[in-house]
Amino acid sequence: MEKLEQLYEGKAKRVFATNDPELLIVDYKDDATAFNGLKKGTISGKGVINNQMSNRLMQKLEKAGIPTHFVRELSERETLVKRVAIVPLEVIVRNIAAGSFSKRYGMEEGVVFEQPTIEFSYKNDALGDPLLNTLHARALGLATDTEIEQIKCYAFRINEILKAFWAECGVTLVDFKLEFGRLPDGTIVLADEISPDTCRLWDTKTHEKLDKDRFRRDLGGVEDAYAEIMKRLVEHDAT
Ligand code: TMP
Numbered sequence: 001m002e003k004l005e006q007l008y009e010g011k012a013k014r015v016f017a018t019n020d021p022e023l024l025i026v027d028y029k030d031d032a033t034a035f036n037g038l039k040k041g042t043i044s045g046k047g048v049i050n051n052q053m054s055n056r057l058m059q060k061l062e063k064a065g066i067p068t069h070f071v072r073e074l075s076e077r078e079t080l081v082k083r084v085a086i087v088p089l090e091v092i093v094r095n096i097a098a099g100s101f102s103k104r105y106g107m108e109e110g111v112v113f114e115q116p117t118i119e120f121s122y123k124n125d126a127l128g129d130p131l132l133n134t135l136h137a138r139a140l141g142l143a144t145d146t147e148i149e150q151i152k153c154y155a156f157r158i159n160e161i162l163k164a165f166w167a168e169c170g171v172t173l174v175d176f177k178l179e180f181g182r183l184p185d186g187t188i189v190l191a192d193e194i195s196p197d198t199c200r201l202w203d204t205k206t207h208e209k210l211d212k213d214r215f216r217r218d219l220g221g222v223e224d225a226y227a228e229i230m231k232r233l234v235e236h237d238a239t
Helices: 046-063 099-105 134-139 145-168 222-238
Strands: 006-009 013-017 023-028 031-034 039-042 070-073 078-082 089-096 112-122 171-182 188-191 199-203
Touching: 023 046, 046 070, 046 078, 046 145, 046 222, 089 145, 112 134, 112 145, 134 145, 145 171, 145 188
Parallel strands: none
Antiparallel strands: 006 013, 013 023, 023 078, 031 039, 070 078, 089 112, 089 171, 171 188, 171 199
16 A cells, blocks of 8 residues: 555644545654643654554454444554544543543542543644533534434443453553544544553553653653553453
């Protein structure tokens, strides 16, 4: 599959056209940003890990009946995906209070919710990805009621699947962000990535952070954390 012109460059990935109008190539970079691009850095080897981790997780989700954009891994950093129109919503599922939830609502990080919770933000860098509710999403014309219901249903199912998988790796899935897209026929599929950039993953025993919070919060050991979480996944899949 040939890489044609670059269609888009995001903070962590580049997207290229291919000779098939329905397929794109995603190329993962080592660049890392936080706080809507205010903090910039590099996490050496991140692109390889995020590409491979996201692909493995998406394949597990596909097996469990969740449609995704994944087609085929092309190289360490490149993956062939279905072209979708991204629904401009960041879908955040949380099992444990952390990050912006803790800050916004004054709940200590680490409090386990009785039930998982979900929130949406408007995927719009210029506005700083503001939090919104589903009625706002409808008013802004970002998605239909049916699409929002479908997305919510997938998001909670994905949480159950990933939570159970990571538990087997000795990892607690604290929260994560998903993005969905529409195929040309309107079908909603999971898109973007699932990686330590987009999930909070804590060692179940020690609560050590094995995700991008190490970069966001200057905790050190960023590369080691990415390598460790990938190792847990690979070792799990090998057994
Ligand atoms: P938050 O607590 O900062 O809102 O983050 C919730 C989850 O979403 C966390 O796992 C990190 C992920 N996330 C992204 O993937 N992209 C983003 O731009 C932000 C702010 C969070």
